[in-house]
Amino acid sequence: MIANKMVGLVNNNSAIRMMFEEGKRLAAEFGAENVYDFSLGNPNVPAPAGLNTAIKEILDEEASTFVHGYMSNAGYEDVRETIAASLNKRFETSFTKDNIIMTVGAAGGLNVILKTLINPGDEVVAFAPYFLEYRSYINNYDGVLVEISPDTETFMPNLAEFEEKITPMTKAVIINNPNNPTGVVYSEEIIKKLAKIMDDKQKEFGTEIYLISDEPYRELAYDGVEVPYLTKYYDNTVVGYSFSKSLSLPGERIGYLVIPTEMPDYKNVFAAASIANRILGFVNAPSLIQRAVAKVIDEQTDIAYYNRNRELLYGSLKEYGFECIKPEGAFYLFVKSPVADEKEFCNKAKSYNILMVPGSSFACPGYVRIAYCVAYETIERSLPSFKKLAEEFGL
Amino acid sequence: MIANKMVGLVNNNSAIRMMFEEGKRLAAEFGAENVYDFSLGNPNVPAPAGLNTAIKEILDEEASTFVHGYMSNAGYEDVRETIAASLNKRFETSFTKDNIIMTVGAAGGLNVILKTLINPGDEVVAFAPYFLEYRSYINNYDGVLVEISPDTETFMPNLAEFEEKITPMTKAVIINNPNNPTGVVYSEEIIKKLAKIMDDKQKEFGTEIYLISDEPYRELAYDGVEVPYLTKYYDNTVVGYSFSKSLSLPGERIGYLVIPTEMPDYKNVFAAASIANRILGFVNAPSLIQRAVAKVIDEQTDIAYYNRNRELLYGSLKEYGFECIKPEGAFYLFVKSPVADEKEFCNKAKSYNILMVPGSSFACPGYVRIAYCVAYETIERSLPSFKKLAEEFGL
Numbered sequence: 001m002i003a004n005k006m007v008g009l010v011n012n013n014s015a016i017r018m019m020f021e022e023g024k025r026l027a028a029e030f031g032a033e034n035v036y037d038f039s040l041g042n043p044n045v046p047a048p049a050g051l052n053t054a055i056k057e058i059l060d061e062e063a064s065t066f067v068h069g070y071m072s073n074a075g076y077e078d079v080r081e082t083i084a085a086s087l088n089k090r091f092e093t094s095f096t097k098d099n100i101i102m103t104v105g106a107a108g109g110l111n112v113i114l115k116t117l118i119n120p121g122d123e124v125v126a127f128a129p130y131f132l133e134y135r136s137y138i139n140n141y142d143g144v145l146v147e148i149s150p151d152t153e154t155f156m157p158n159l160a161e162f163e164e165k166i167t168p169m170t171k172a173v174i175i176n177n178p179n180n181p182t183g184v185v186y187s188e189e190i191i192k193k194l195a196k197i198m199d200d201k202q203k204e205f206g207t208e209i210y211l212i213s214d215e216p217y218r219e220l221a222y223d224g225v226e227v228p229y230l231t232k233y234y235d236n237t238v239v240g241y242s243f244s245k246s247l248s249l250p251g252e253r254i255g256y257l258v259i260p261t262e263m264p265d266y267k268n269v270f271a272a273a274s275i276a277n278r279i280l281g282f283v284n285a286p287s288l289i290q291r292a293v294a295k296v297i298d299e300q301t302d303i304a305y306y307n308r309n310r311e312l313l314y315g316s317l318k319e320y321g322f323e324c325i326k327p328e329g330a331f332y333l334f335v336k337s338p339v340a341d342e343k344e345f346c347n348k349a350k351s352y353n354i355l356m357v358p359g360s361s362f363a364c365p366g367y368v369r370i371a372y373c374v375a376y377e378t379i380e381r382s383l384p385s386f387k388k389l390a391e392e393f394g395l
Numbered sequence: 396m397i398a399n400k401m402v403g404l405v406n407n408n409s410a411i412r413m414m415f416e417e418g419k420r421l422a423a424e425f426g427a428e429n430v431y432d433f434s435l436g437n438p439n440v441p442a443p444a445g446l447n448t449a450i451k452e453i454l455d456e457e458a459s460t461f462v463h464g465y466m467s468n469a470g471y472e473d474v475r476e477t478i479a480a481s482l483n484k485r486f487e488t489s490f491t492k493d494n495i496i497m498t499v500g501a502a503g504g505l506n507v508i509l510k511t512l513i514n515p516g517d518e519v520v521a522f523a524p525y526f527l528e529y530r531s532y533i534n535n536y537d538g539v540l541v542e543i544s545p546d547t548e549t550f551m552p553n554l555a556e557f558e559e560k561i562t563p564m565t566k567a568v569i570i571n572n573p574n575n576p577t578g579v580v581y582s583e584e585i586i587k588k589l590a591k592i593m594d595d596k597q598k599e600f601g602t603e604i605y606l607i608s609d610e611p612y613r614e615l616a617y618d619g620v621e622v623p624y625l626t627k628y629y630d631n632t633v634v635g636y637s638f639s640k641s642l643s644l645p646g647e648r649i650g651y652l653v654i655p656t657e658m659p660d661y662k663n664v665f666a667a668a669s670i671a672n673r674i675l676g677f678v679n680a681p682s683l684i685q686r687a688v689a690k691v692i693d694e695q696t697d698i699a700y701y702n703r704n705r706e707l708l709y710g711s712l713k714e715y716g717f718e719c720i721k722p723e724g725a726f727y728l729f730v731k732s733p734v735a736d737e738k739e740f741c742n743k744a745k746s747y748n749i750l751m752v753p754g755s756s757f758a759c760p761g762y763v764r765i766a767y768c769v770a771y772e773t774i775e776r777s778l779p780s781f782k783k784l785a786e787e788f789g790l
Contacts, residue, residue, distance in 0.1 A: 284648070
């Protein structure tokens, strides 16, 4: 008697989440140290020490009814001001608290902005490979996901196909930079081209087309690569940020939306997003953790840790004969499956207690995602199994 | 360019929330001590001291990647087990973790269960007066709210009208006990009658009709009154709980759903609700606060404080000539407006710096809601103004 929309989802639950549950089962059976669970983007690096200190200070110094109480649906004013100032310092923007809405993580933020913008039948463009939950988020508001096929040479957005697929029904475009699952970072040059296409199409159709930038991996970029800040290139940009990866807080559900004043319909979009935050049942982002992230806004996760993981796993897999783009950001490798059906490859890997996620969970079959946000020792211990796996597939 | 569904909401934002913002404005102008803000159910009683201690202990004793990390979408297993055990002890139920889904407050929980159950066009019954956000929650899934008119003598559910308005399209019934905004508590006798009507209608129509019990005020009952636990009376019950009022944590967004095994379609409903929690963008209830509430599961807020407020405000308003049912639960008075248009009354009250919410925000015009979860001193200071207000309306 569940809703029709839910039936398919129950029968075909998220492969990523099923792997996570499977990992817990295998760990119980074989011991956690003998399971190589690369399924979930659940950071193994602890939150910066300052975070827990900040929480304790807040509890000691601020009134319980304030710290644990309701605030404006958009979040505490001082927290939003702190975030705006931090962004301005880093990206030469000029945001104030009136550009920031605190959200229940990036997933909450994406739902808030889609609820704000999407009418049934509106089209939302995403570039494959993409995080498959986008489909569910868009479907929540009866939008239609329009998929741009992957460029498996570079995993950069296929801009020629993008230009063709924008229609008068296109209401939004989602990009995810640095990218999950490929780890590539879209350069300023690509962003400028993408913005130009969108600007031209807005004029051609007389519509507003929103660029939604999903940025949980913004702080995870290696080798000094720059991740462009999109509001500077396109006025109808909404940034969805999360502290899940940057401060290793995925369970806390804390992030924010940036809605720039330059957006032509800024006032309505900001007001509607604040209300959407409430009526979708979030009400507001969790209060104590809002205050805590503001206190450690300039702290960062241990990128060097992920970088060491990246170098070891990427180098080893290449050495064993696997094909893979070297990621410049995030904490994923997107590896070409040695057989066309990557689920077969995943199943074989599971027999070595290696858990990874099939590329079909990112609209890109023939590849697998390996999340290397695990302990370095896990990667070390997994290497002999990866080697045998490569041999088994004749690499 | 915002979505059509959002346009009306932006133009006619929640009166409760607008009062909250207005209260902050008045406090800045006149000083907080000269504003009597009875608009929002934002508890003035601090969280039990054990809560902050629990948070600090968790931060000291548990691994950062565990406390702040992802867990199953339904929540930490041990937290859910603790809650099940506490319910079993109190209500002679036999829940396990497999009956509990941790949610982003009760508002999150209601959205999760409505997403789980509602197809477009399905009817959801609510008894006026009710929390007006129900309309938005039901509208999120294109359900239709069917309103039962208020019994302004007793503010108990009008069961005769209820029986008439159940149709083959009725998918769910929401009750809120103890009730916001009236403070009445539905007795076991009433619950049994309501359950009997629903059972009979399920048989008559061959449908499943879910009883959704919204229970943020469960722990707030005065004079030893009992609040029945609904899963014992009706198998298709889902309980939505929140720690917002019971532990004074409204900003933290923490609650849970109870989905009993006795429910005929239990397995699908539980699975779908776990997925709905994820795809609506909650992903999971905030992690640290999940663990904290489990550690203080048997602590309670200071009911005596609210009771003292209740006695003072109720007694004084009656003395000044206002009409009002004496509430047995929650922390609201639902007072009859001395003029038919209660908004006129609210506006006049505002000229005395008294903020209250019009009954039309609860589908019950002609009344006003006064939230007495404020400082006792605020009530004391407000009384001369209430007295003048009564005189001004010739009471």
